[in-house]
Amino acid sequence: MTTETMQKRQEVTYLEAISQALDEEMAQDERVFLMGEDIGTYGGAFKITEGFLQKYGEWRVLDTPLAESGFVGAAIGAAMMGLRPVVEMQFADFISCAFDSECPEGWFFHSPGLKLVAPSTPYDAKGLLKAAIRDPNPVIYFEHKFLYRRIKSFLPEEDFVVPLGKADVKRAGGDISVITYGAMVHLALEAAQTLANEGIDLEVVDLRTLMPLDKEAIYSSVRKTSKAILLHEDNKTGGIGAEIAAMLAEDCFDCLDGPILRIAPPDTPVPFSPPLEEFFLPKTSDIVSAARKLAAY
Secondary structure (H helix, E strand, O other): OOHHHHHHOOOOOHHHHHHHHHHHHHHHOOOEEEEEOOOOOOOOOOOOOOOHHHHHOOOOEEEOOOOHHHHHHHHHHHHHOOOEEEEEOOOHHHHHHHOOOOOOHHHHHOOOOOEEEOOOOHHHHHHHHHHHHHOOOOEEEOOOHHHOOOOOOOOOOOOOOOOOOOOEEEEOOOOEEEEEOOOHHHHHHHHHHHHHOOOOOEEEEEOOEEEOOOHHHHHHHHHHHOOEEEEOOOOOOOOHHHHHHHHHHHHOHHHOOOOOEEEOOOOOOOOOOHHHHHHHOOOHHHHHHHHHHHHOO
């Protein structure tokens, strides 16, 4: 680009660059259309689409109702039919109205001020819920449907609570720490029983509270075993296991005798087909294989 050409051009703002991109793509491809709240007559909350309604018409600049799940769903259908919908979320805060998440704890884990709990046993389920109700802070209580009728135990008759922010060692061991929560606790215990026959002694730490994390319990276990496996049912990338791995790398690096391993589903939506779902989810055999690898390291 010559100096003369540069001088003729005007600087544009971040907002104007976005507006230009939308305008140019709509001009060159009739399949492109816009959907969002107040993007038509009003021109968008920040005027990015100002004048677009007059230029492209109401069939390509669609003012939508306040129904993110509705118009995102419509856009998905339109895209499947070959169109090029562009959906504007007026504010990023609204985007959670438009997606489904099978294991949503990672989203809330990233939000300061929330407490998150995920019980794995009837005792913890009752004790944590009572503690959550009594806590003056906002607490999100994750119930695992798979555990509803599969896990049983006797509960104390007297009143009790399980304190928030305290992990629980569900099985003591000396060789490898498995840090986990929810339904995966039971998989870890099954794997521990299998590995005990091979002389590999797993310690299973049930986080119970995901935020705030019980760093003391996590560090104490890993400093004892010097090896760690992080296990969860949520997707691997950006999961809670990634945060714990970073914590261990920062604070417990000198005591580690092997790599920190993560066991989690692949980064795909949960398959609808039962055989595919079974393949997708972590299995006892995955834990056994990872533990053997780590034990031999």
